[in-house]
Amino acid sequence: MPRYLSLVKIDEASAPAEGPSPELMRRMGELIEEVTKAGVMLDTAGLLPSAQGTRVHWEGGRISVTDGPFTEAKEVVGGYAIMQCKDKAEAIEWTTRFLKVHEEFWTVTCEVREIAEG
Numbered sequence: 001m002p003r004y005l006s007l008v009k010i011d012e013a014s015a016p017a018e019g020p021s022p023e024l025m026r027r028m029g030e031l032i033e034e035v036t037k038a039g040v041m042l043d044t045a046g047l048l049p050s051a052q053g054t055r056v057h058w059e060g061g062r063i064s065v066t067d068g069p070f071t072e073a074k075e076v077v078g079g080y081a082i083m084q085c086k087d088k089a090e091a092i093e094w095t096t097r098f099l100k101v102h103e104e105f106w107t108v109t110c111e112v113r114e115i116a117e118g
Helices: 022-037 088-100
Strands: 003-010 041-046 054-059 062-067 076-084 108-114
Touching: 003 088, 022 041, 022 088, 076 088, 088 108
Parallel strands: none
Antiparallel strands: 003 076, 003 108, 041 076, 054 062
16 A cells, blocks of 8 residues: 655744644644544654754755755745555545644645655
């Protein structure tokens, strides 16, 4: 059965400074419990703000290291989920449900990609 990575991209400017609301965290916990019991979720986590991240870049045979925040990016990777689904449609369905637990003021995009096997 194929595995899919859902990269969660958020607009940090639209995210509340205090973080997700308790209601959002409750809905998220219920969905994660459901998707785990369904045998779909293999791993998931949110990431700390980009201000606490570092980019390591390789170009022209040189490494550059840049500490966050990364102001040139409107969206940053805020989390991920690795799911094992029967097909891409199922991965998109679970991802859609994940997005719908957020309040309307959030700007969140998920990029769903099948993981290459072997």
